[in-house]
Amino acid sequence: MEQVRLGWRDRLDGGVARAAGSLPVALQRLLGGRRAVVDGARPHPEVQLMLRLMALAPRPSFETLTVGDARAQIARQARVFGGRPLPVPDVREVAIPAPYGVLPARLYRVHPDGQAGGLLVYFHGGGWVVGDLDSADNVCRFLAGNAGVSVLSVDYRLAPEHRFPAAVEDAVTAFDFAVGHAASLGARPDAVAVGGDSAGGNLAAVVCQLRTAGERPAFQLLFYPATDLSRKHGSVGLFGRGYFLTEAQIDWYREHYLAAPADALDPRASPLLAEDLAGLPPAYIATAGFDPLRDEGERYGQRLRESGVPVEVRRHEQLVHAFVNATGVGRTGRAALREAAAALRQGLAG
Numbered sequence: 001m002e003q004v005r006l007g008w009r010d011r012l013d014g015g016v017a018r019a020a021g022s023l024p025v026a027l028q029r030l031l032g033g034r035r036a037v038v039d040g041a042r043p044h045p046e047v048q049l050m051l052r053l054m055a056l057a058p059r060p061s062f063e064t065l066t067v068g069d070a071r072a073q074i075a076r077q078a079r080v081f082g083g084r085p086l087p088v089p090d091v092r093e094v095a096i097p098a099p100y101g102v103l104p105a106r107l108y109r110v111h112p113d114g115q116a117g118g119l120l121v122y123f124h125g126g127g128w129v130v131g132d133l134d135s136a137d138n139v140c141r142f143l144a145g146n147a148g149v150s151v152l153s154v155d156y157r158l159a160p161e162h163r164f165p166a167a168v169e170d171a172v173t174a175f176d177f178a179v180g181h182a183a184s185l186g187a188r189p190d191a192v193a194v195g196g197d198s199a200g201g202n203l204a205a206v207v208c209q210l211r212t213a214g215e216r217p218a219f220q221l222l223f224y225p226a227t228d229l230s231r232k233h234g235s236v237g238l239f240g241r242g243y244f245l246t247e248a249q250i251d252w253y254r255e256h257y258l259a260a261p262a263d264a265l266d267p268r269a270s271p272l273l274a275e276d277l278a279g280l281p282p283a284y285i286a287t288a289g290f291d292p293l294r295d296e297g298e299r300y301g302q303r304l305r306e307s308g309v310p311v312e313v314r315r316h317e318q319l320v321h322a323f324v325n326a327t328g329v330g331r332t333g334r335a336a337l338r339e340a341a342a343a344l345r346q347g348l349a350g
Contacts, residue, residue, distance in 0.1 A: 017080060020049050021330030039238055041289050044318035046330045051243070051320070062130070063252035067160065071130045078135035083328015086141040094152065094185075096177045103170055104155040106133045108144040109186045118149035118348035119187030120221065121178045121207075123200030125322065127226075127253025128159050128167050131199075138327045139197070139337070146341035149193075149348060150186050152178055156203070163259040168268050171203040172210055179215045191348050193219035193281075197324050198293065199253070201225025205271040205300065208280050219347035220283045221340060223324050225297050227272040229254055229264040233295035243290040245321035250292060272300050277307040284343040286336060289317035312343065 020028070025045050029035075032048035043051065062070035090109040095102045111117050120143060124136035133155045140151040156170035175194060182189040194204040194217045201222040208220050232247070240247030258264060267274040285301040287294045294315070301313035316323065316336045324340075326333035 016053060017050065017329040018083075020053060021046060021326075023049075038290065039235075041317045043243075043290055043320070044332050046332050047290070047318060047320055050330070054244075061246065061249065063246075063249050067129065067256070071132075074126060074130040075132070075135060078131075078137075078325060081326045081329050082135075082138040086138055086145060086327070088141050088144050091141075096154075096174055098170065098173050103157075103173055104133065105174060106137075106140070106153045106155075107185060108140050108151040108153070110144050110148055110150055111186055116183065116186060116188045118147075118191040118193065118218075118345075119178055119182065119185055120144075120147070120149055120151045120193045120195050120344060120348075121175050121204075121217075122151050122153045123156060123171055123174075123194070123196035123203040124153065125196065125198030125200045125223075125325075126158075127249070128164070128199045128202075128257040129253055130158070135325070136197075136200075139324050142327050142334070142337055143195075143341050143344065146338055147344040147348075149344065152185060159257040164257055164263050165266075165268050167199075167203055167257075168206055168210075171207050175207050175211060175217065176215075189215060191218050193217055193221060193344065193348055195221030195223070195344070196225070197223035198321065199226055199257075201297070202227060202269075202271065206268050208283075209267060209271055209274055209277075212279055217281045219344065220281050221344050221347070222283060222285045222297070222300075223340070224287050224291050224293050224321055225271075225285065225300065226293055227300040228270045228296045229258065230270050230273060233299065235295040236292040239290050239292045239294070239320075243292075243320045245292055247292060272296060272303065277304055277309060280304060280307070280309045282310040282347055283312070284340060284347065285311065285313045286340050287313065287315045288319040288321055288323055289315055290319065291321040293321065314339065314343075 028045035028049045035042040088108045094105040124131040140153045144151045154174040157166045196204040287297045304311040323333040
């Protein structure tokens with residue numbers, strides 16, 4: 001894919017963010033200013049400092065931009081916060097056959113010598129509107145290296161050019177391809193997991209619901225998933241302004257993704273609304289304490305548990321939305337992602 005070019009301000013922002021993230025916690029606390037208590041918790045000093053820096057150097061919020069400009073802004077942010085590419089033994093582009101032609105994907109293999117292991121089919125975040133293989137590149141590299149599994153990152157079709165359920169169809173196509181071609185991807189057919197962040201977590205959860213018979217995902221790794229587009233849960237009111245992801249951005253995503261308001265009631269858009277969750281794969285759900293999507297993600301974990309599905313719901317109480325994309329700055333996001341990688345390794349080991 002085309003490499004994103006960073007301007008001087010992007011490079012400056014990246015340098016400032018890396019410097020701020022490397023400071024001792026005591027100094028981050030001093031520079032970050034007063035941390036408000038919301039719902040009984042305070043942001044981590046590192047997170048508070050990053051939020052303050054973003055407030056001091058504001059940019060147009062992407063819901064005020066054209067879709068093209070919003071995608072370009074997110075691509076630049078991904079380069080700034082993701083950092084330099086982490087080493088993976090073998091990275092290659094993959095063309096997945098689809099009814100309309102080719103679905104692009106990228107494979108990160110940790111066992112290029114032919115040894116079969118686990119495979120994670122990963123769907124990037126971005127509200128089904130922004131994001132791509134490059135915005136998820138270092139997340140996939142990090143998970144591959146720390147979990148010891150290969151990762152197949154999927155460049156599913158985006159809205160508004162391709163509205164719901166196009167992304168769902170692509171997610172299912174990618175999973176079926178991964179199982180059917182597991183050997184060539186360096187994986188065992190019975191060790192193919194699905195995962196994703198935000199909108200990607202939504203798609204991973206939906207794949208698990210649609211593939212309950214025959215070959216199904218062995219595990220689901222969900223980072224702050226969007227699980228209910230039909231209503232706004234309590235955390236939207238608590239954290240809808242000032243904590244990176246905003247309520248206005250959530251509304252913008254929803255309006256671009258859904259073809260009609262009634263689509264929000266379809267479990268393929270809102271997996272929390274599915275009648276029966278029994279028999280779904282084991283899950284690890286990581287949420288952020290200061291995230292508008294926190295409550296719906298945790299409610300989905302609760303429903304899985306009530307349905308007899310093995311699930312661990314891990315709230316990173318002091319973090320904000322999109323922490324998995326901050327592998328290049330600070331320490332908190334990497335620590336949370338490393339914990340998730342351990343859960344994925346264990347989940348695919350049975």
